[in-house]
Amino acid sequence: MARMLIVDDEPLIRKQIARILVKQGHVVQQACNAEEALKFAGEKIFDLALVDYNLPEKDGLYVLQSLREIQPGCLRILITGMLNLHLAVHAVNSGEISHVVEKPFKPMELLKAVEASLTARKRMVEVARVQQEIAKDEEKKILDDCLNDENISLALQPLINGKEGHVDAFEALLRSNHPVLNGPLSVIRAAEKHESLDQLADIIFRKAKEWLERLSGNFILFINIHPDELADPDGMKNRLSILQPWADRVVLEITERSRLQAIASWEETLDSIIQKGFMVAVDDLGAGYSSLSVLADLQPKYIKMDMSIIRNVHLEPRKRRLIELLCKFAEATDAMIVAEGVEIEEEMKTLIECGAHLLQGYYFSKPQLSFDDVSNTYKKTWKL
Secondary structure (H helix, E strand, C coil): CCEEEEECCCHHHHHHHHHHHHHCCCEEEEECCHHHHHHHHHHCCCCEEEEECCCCCCCHHHHHHHHHHHCCCCEEEEEECCCCHHHHHHHHHCCCCCEEEECCCCHHHHHHHHHHHHHHHHHHHHHHHHHHHHHHHHHHHHHHHHCCCCCEEEEEEEEEECCCCEEEEEEEEEEECCCCCCCHHHHHHHHHHCCCHHHHHHHHHHHHHHHHHHCCCCCEEEEECCHHHHHCHHHHHHHHHHHHHHHHHEEEEEECCCCHHHCCCHHHHHHHHHHCCCEEEEEEECCCCCHHHHHHHHCCCEEEECHHHHCCCCCCHHHHHHHHHHHHHHHHCCCEEEECCCCCHHHHHHHHHHCCCEECCCCCCCCECCHHHHHHHHCCECCC
């Protein structure tokens, strides 16, 4: 069964075509002119349109061209009693129509054109499906190639103590040197698409362990977790066991953009994280939609303000007042405020005056992959 649009200004011919098609089990909508046809096309989806060339005001080719723009997936058949071979060939070659039916037509000729168009559509759909499957399989192979120790790494960016100027913590940021999936977002999106987030998370936790083992000192390490990881308590427990010796120095960042209430088992996973001695941070506060509810649900040890709040804070009094209030809230709840995205000295000084506990951004350091660079950064103290 297909949905058909018949456009002809002659009522008897419209009804004749409709009877033929309805008898074959198709659903039919009739229109007597271009305006009515395009109105229907804007309201309903059609599989096939049969349009007479001689219509009042706007001819059939206009309708077919407009249909091609409005509903590209709708097949188009031109019906005409004055066949212009050049016109028909041009219309077919340009993709405006798939077939031409001459008037007067026999029912079998009309059905033959309709069936041929529908068969071609099925073939096109199947070809598209096969191509999508091939592309999906190829993308999965690329992702599998990307997810190995040679391609995936963690860059560390320091978080600076807002009073003393030394490094208190690092954030571990995903990096990839794969030739195709060469950025963190492309890797994450591919992992989401192919249900490989657990594999990616396993790699990230192993890489985090390597940093904790190699670097001396008692710095805190922030690790971003994907919201979907909260839906898998057992998987999270297994990953946490890798970092258990450093539990009191590891913070798991949960973005405020995630809808916690829509994630199954998130409370069980969160309880497991806290019971094992790990800390929790809310990331991107101010960029999402439910800041206060997220803070109430997670009761985080660290609150990371989104860089949209930080940008130009020295020029915008309202941002400054907001940050001051958040710093007071954090102190009242035994939490710490992290100001992300600090890029200039004026922002840094204003944030310190507001009471931000930790500062992070390019003003201090870009994320670093080299052990020597990270080690030297850890030893550095900034003048605030």
